[in-house]
Amino acid sequence: MTDYRHNRVPGATWFFTVRLLEPGSSLLTDHFSAFGDAMRQARARRPFHVDAWVVLPDHAHAIWTLPPGDHDCASRWRAVKIAFSKALRKSGAGPGSMVWERHYRNHRIDNDADYARLVDYVHSNPMRHGLCADAAEWQWSSLHRFAAAGLSGDRVRRI
DSSP states (O other): OOOTTTTOOTTOEEEEEEEBSSTTOOHHHHTHHHHHHHHHHHHHHSOOEEEEEEEOSSEEEEEEEOOTTOOOHHHHHHHHHHHHHHHHHHHTOSOSSOOBOSOOEEEEEOSHHHHHHHHHHHHHHHHHTTSOSSGGGOSSBTHHHHHHTTOOGGGOOOO
């Protein structure tokens, strides 16, 4: 059973996985700009910091830090999913209203070691799925922001 009290930690940092309903779909990478716009719209309405992210064809991973005093991840993901789905429908690319799995997976990050491990997981995920031989080859990732800041591997800390 889920411990919902664990999920209500204001200002916490979270690791997420969101998935499309159709495994093997490529909607997220085919329409990456719509997904990015959906994230920007959600952040404009209810701010949060995107610490790390990667977008794969049919799912995405993200690490977010919420503002102090705020614990509402659900409404933010709902806003992202709705905005992306609407953009797909407007462009004629969407398969109707049901694009996303209903739920998302989340994990609260409690310490720097867990944070560094999950940032590495996010950035190396395209290689695990056989989408590239080197994580730097994958364009839909915050790895490039980390590299530009001179951060990698065990030097990654909350930025």
